Each structure stands twice: as C-alpha cells, then as structure tokens.
Amino acid sequence: MLSPAEWSAVRLTAELAGLTTVLLLLVGTPMAWWLARTSSPAKPVWAALVAMPLVLPPTVIGFYLLLLMGPQGPVGQLTQSLGLGRLPFTFAGLVVASVIYSLPFVVQPLQQAFEAVPERTMEAAATLRASPWDRFFSVAVPLARPGFVTASVLGFAHTVGEFGVVLMIGGNIPDKTRVLSVAIYDHVEATEFAQAHRLAAGMVVFALVVLVTLYVSNRPRREERPA
C-alpha cells in the first residue's frame, strides 16, 4: 500500500518520536518535580520558559535553532569543537529541535501530577526513614503514574504532529530527515493528492486512536476515588 520511501518516513517518524519522548521523560521529570515543589521566586520565570514552545510559532523556533546551531551560532560552534559536526539537516538535529518543541507537553502533565501528590504522604514516608530518592521513586512516581502516561503520549503524539520546525531544521532529506508530516506536505505541494490522502488519513486515525486511548486509560477508576 505504501511505497518504500513512505515506509521510511513512517519508521523515521516513529524513531524520532520515540527517542524524543524518552529524552523528554529523563529531562522533564526533574524539571517538573522542581517546578511542583519549589517556592523559589524564580518559579514563574522557569514555568514560562517551559511553556514558550506552546506560544511561539514553529518558524520562530526553527529560525532561531537554525541560527544557534549554524556555523556562527554558539551551539554550532560547541558541537563543531566537540567533533560532532553541525546539527541542522541531521537526525540528531531533529531530535534536539523536537525535545525543545515538545517540552511543555511532557513537563506540564508531570508537574500537575507531582503537585497532586499530598505533602503529608511524603512526610509520612520520611518519618519511616525513607531516603529522598526512595520517597521519590516509591511514593511520588507511583502516585503520579497517570501524569507519566499523559506526558509520554502527548510528547510522542506532538512530535509526530510537528511540521514547521522539522521542515526548517531537517531540510527534507529522504531516509534521514523526511518525516511523515513533511512527506505529506511534499505530496500536497506536488498535487499528488492520492498519496497525500493515504498518509494524511493514517495520521488522522493515529491521532484519534492515541487520544481515545489516553482518555480511557486516565479515566478515574472507582476504587481509586477518595472516600
């Protein structure tokens, strides 16, 4: 049904979204925990920085990333001096851009889940001489499980749905940076509507299935409701 080039775009998209989600959970969990627990006056500033990709158009993010990661940009000079070369037009560059672009979709659900963990429960664990790490992994993380589910699903799905930034950073290279959304755009621009429909309809079904699954899995179960 799909051509090899289109399968390649599907595979690339899944790899990009999967890797981005894993990295975002690793980076986003400590950020969300800090944001949920801190009383620092700097909290609104950090929360705003995390939320920025929700507000900024993808062209702004793409444009600045292109400058930052370019040969004259600070990030570009750093990666070059480390012998990593430059990030634009590479898969690694797409991962970096996606992590930034999807950051709020992972951090915000986690933050809300951590904020819902009762302080008294954490204190009770502390009086039982659980170490801070033990408290976090044995108490906070299990209680915040729905937050982790939401964060993972939204982070993955939003990366799949991203377009403007990947087009600008990726350069539309087959098998390397041509993800699904870009492949669909290509078909539409070339007025290959039949091919565009196949991929685009697939995206619509994917998005619907993912979101329904998310809402079903996060529906509060009776025994979990507070008495």
Place this chain on the structure above:
Amino acid sequence: MRRPFIAALLALAASLAHAGEVQVAVAANFAGPLARIGEGFTAATGHVLKISAGATGKFYTQIISGAPFEVLIAADDETPKKLAAGGHAVAGTNFTYAIGKLVLWSAQPGFVDDQGAVLASDKVKHVAIANPKVAPYGAAAMEVIKARGLSDAVTPKLVTAESIAQAYQFVATGNAELGFVALSQVAVPGRPTPGSYWAVPANLYGEIRQDAVLLKAGADNPAAKALLDYLKSDAAKKLIREFGYGL
C-alpha cells in the same frame, strides 16, 4: 489658502474612489522585485498590492481550492497554463514577465569560483536546492548537477527547501555551504552582493520562463488587470532586468 487644500482633498477622494486592491500570489524568487515594482505601481495608479510570497506549486493547490488570489506571478510557465486550462485563470492573459537565472551561491566571500568547480569539492557538506518536484529553480538545479556529471557525488549532500526563499535561508545562515538560488535574490540593486556566486551558464539548464496570469477571482477587478499591464511597462521591465532577470 483654502482652495488648494480643498482641491487636494477632492483629488485624494477621487483617487480613493478609483483605487483598488489586488491580492497577488508571487513566487518567492520574485517577491523582492515585486515589492519594488509595487511602489511604482501604487504611485502611478493608486492601487495597492496585497502580496503573498511562496512556492508556485503550493499556490496552485491553494488556487484550485478557492484561494482569493487575483493575480499569480509564477516561477514557471506551466502553472499559469494549467490554471487557465482548468478554468481557474482567465485564458489568454498569461505572458512571460521574466526569464529566471540560476546561481550557485555561498554566503562566504571567495568560496565559489567562476567555473562552479567548488560543487565537486569535499569541503562542501550540504547543497541547498528548492524542491525540484514543485520549484522550477530546483528542477533547473538538478539539471545543472546532472549536466556536470555530479549526480552521484552531490545527491547525498542535497538538502531540499520548500521554496527558493528557504534555500536562500539555509545558505545565508551558513548551514549549507552552497545552494542553488535565483540571481534576483543575490543581486539586489543598491545592496552589496553577499558572499560569492557562480552565474550558471544558461546552456546547462532549460529556460526558466516565469509567467503571470489573471486569476478567476480577479477577472472583474480593474486593479488586477492594471497590475498585469504595469508588469509589461518599460518602467517595470527596467527594474526586472536590474534584478538580474532576462526578458
């Protein structure tokens, strides 16, 4: 004292009554020149241009889906013909307003030699082109690469931009060492030429005839017809040549 003021007001009112607006879709490579031509057009006629710049292929899709553009200033001659054949443009109004010239450009001064030999260099990691499926300058770039016998060497280095404007951006930010762009983007009158470029000889690629056409949405708009007439005027032609197009 009063009378000249009233006369001026009346003149203004009269020009406003006649002044119209034209929704123009323009190929990215001609956006700069059109802005300049638009100044002269507005001064001469009082009509105002509302300009949208982008890839010609994208405009085609938008126009057949009912986009309110009244004039298309395309990067090729195929799209206006197709639009007229499909009833989306007024048949017989298409004409060639410019012939596009391709350059191999780098943002670094002295990087590109006058024979374009740098295209085969190992120093080049990325070559930006506009999407050859939809952009005539991209298709022309592919012809040049093939004519030079560099298809195998250069194809893995190609980065495809959605339009010639994005190809320019990839090169201007230094992320691509080289890129095929329009001469009109590099040789802007009254501005020093950035970096270095090779004007690709015209025998290496098929002629890029750029046509304009009156679209169905503008069929009854006198301002839209006036714009097409103005594009054929000597004043406009002079500017078009200054921007590095053939005519």
